[in-house]
Amino acid sequence: MRIARFSIDGNVAFGAVEGSGSSPGELVLDIIKGIPFSDFELSGTKVPLSKVRLLPPVLPNKVVAYGRNYAEHARELGNEVPDAPFAFFKPSTSVIGHGDEIQYPSFSQDLHHEAELAVVIGRMCREVPRERVKDVILGYTCANDITARDVQRREKQWARAKGFDTSCPLGPWVETELDPSDLTIQLTVNGQQRQLGRTSEMIHPIEDLIVHISEAMTLLPGDVILTGTPAGVGPLTVGDEVAVTIEGIGTLTNKVVKRG
Numbered sequence: 001m002r003i004a005r006f007s008i009d010g011n012v013a014f015g016a017v018e019g020s021g022s023s024p025g026e027l028v029l030d031i032i033k034g035i036p037f038s039d040f041e042l043s044g045t046k047v048p049l050s051k052v053r054l055l056p057p058v059l060p061n062k063v064v065a066y067g068r069n070y071a072e073h074a075r076e077l078g079n080e081v082p083d084a085p086f087a088f089f090k091p092s093t094s095v096i097g098h099g100d101e102i103q104y105p106s107f108s109q110d111l112h113h114e115a116e117l118a119v120v121i122g123r124m125c126r127e128v129p130r131e132r133v134k135d136v137i138l139g140y141t142c143a144n145d146i147t148a149r150d151v152q153r154r155e156k157q158w159a160r161a162k163g164f165d166t167s168c169p170l171g172p173w174v175e176t177e178l179d180p181s182d183l184t185i186q187l188t189v190n191g192q193q194r195q196l197g198r199t200s201e202m203i204h205p206i207e208d209l210i211v212h213i214s215e216a217m218t219l220l221p222g223d224v225i226l227t228g229t230p231a232g233v234g235p236l237t238v239g240d241e242v243a244v245t246i247e248g249i250g251t252l253t254n255k256v257v258k259r260g
């Protein structure tokens with residue numbers, strides 16, 4: 001099931017995306033009674049996707065992002081491939097949805113895109129054993145780990161470089177029935193392909209990442225884990241339209257604007 005979060009006439013709701021096309025005109029939302037993190041049912045009340053505004057599919061308490069989880073990407077930036085996974089945070093205020101604007105921050109001159117598969121946590125959990133990881137996952141969505149590369153190089157901690165407002169586009173929805181182990185992940189800028197990889201190229205697979213982070217902290221429903229980016233990262237400029245497409249999920253599109 002594809003679960004979207006959206007607003008219509010000032011109300012916010014979750015809905016199941018129905019229809020087989022990829023353009024909003026071909027899709028409808030069956031409004032969900034309740035929330036997707038517990039038992040819920042479909043109301044049977046349907047609205048065309050073209051009539052709503054999509055919101056970030058979840059409001060995470062925290063976004064935990066993994067770095068250098070694809071060998072080719074680690075090397076393209078001149079970094080060693082790390083032995084163990086390493087994580088950093090993107091704050092909840094960095095999250096935006098499909099169609100929202102990425103605001104180019106005033107303190108950077110080198111904004112980069114990073115297409116990533118995002119894991120959405122479905123239930124509160126801690127110290128998750130490897131064999132239980134699938135039980136704590138609600139589903140998967142597309143993410144763009146927008147990075148001020150010059151600031152990342154300059155500052156020891158990445159809080160500003162990767163945590164500024166609008167630096168975490170997520171969407172367009174959460175796909176709950178998906179084997180994430182070998183999916184095509186690609187990114188285009190103004191229709192031109194920049195990144196292409198497969199999730200099977202991850203150095204540390206999703207199970208390892210959830211074990212690793214839940215060893216340290218409680219994960220809450222709606223929390224998001226970013227799993228790293230394949231090779232091909234590069235600059236964005238004001239006016240660009242950047243799109244992340246992951247096989248079996250869909251396309252997350254955002255435009256870059258100057259911060260007003």
Ligand code: MG
Binds near residue numbers: 065066067114116145
């Ligand atoms: Mg990243």
